[in-house]
Amino acid sequence: QVQLVESGGGLVQAGGSLRLSCAASRSIFSFNAMGWYRQAPGNQRELVATIASGGSTNYADSVKGRFTISRDNANNTVYLEMNSLKPEDTAVYYCWAQRTGWGSYWGQGTQVTVSS
Numbered sequence: 001q002v003q004l005v006e007s008g009g010g011l012v013q014a015g016g017s018l019r020l021s022c023a024a025s026r027s028i029f030s031f032n033a034m035g036w037y038r039q040a041p042g043n044q045r046e047l048v049a050t051i052a053s054g055g056s057t058n059y060a061d062s063v064k065g066r067f068t069i070s071r072d073n074a075n076n077t078v079y080l081e082m083n084s085l086k087p088e089d090t091a092v093y094y095c096w097a098q099r100t101g102w103g104s105y106w107g108q109g110t111q112v113t114v115s116s
Helices: none
Strands: 004-007 010-013 018-024 033-039 046-052 057-059 067-072 077-082 091-099 103-106 110-115
Touching: 004 091, 018 033, 018 091, 018 110, 033 067, 033 077, 046 067, 046 077, 057 067
Parallel strands: 010 110
Antiparallel strands: 004 018, 018 077, 033 046, 033 091, 046 057, 067 077, 091 103, 091 110
């Protein structure tokens, strides 16, 4: 069983920064890719950023240049550094991990609220 535990969400003013963490219950080398998705009220869950086991990254156009995804292999943790936050970034942010043959795993989510 794989567990992903997010932390670091909260309330921040527009223009501020937050760093989200996702701690995995097993080595993150187990996964082909990990990343972050978000879901705002009334909206579908959308991709924010992903990082592959080889280190390549992918970002939604809406966050490029503002968000950075990274991984700490020694601590089995993936981070999402979020800068220049906007009210439209308000959402529940979910950690995601995927391995071929195992399927996908999700964390419980952490709320990010950006006030104007």
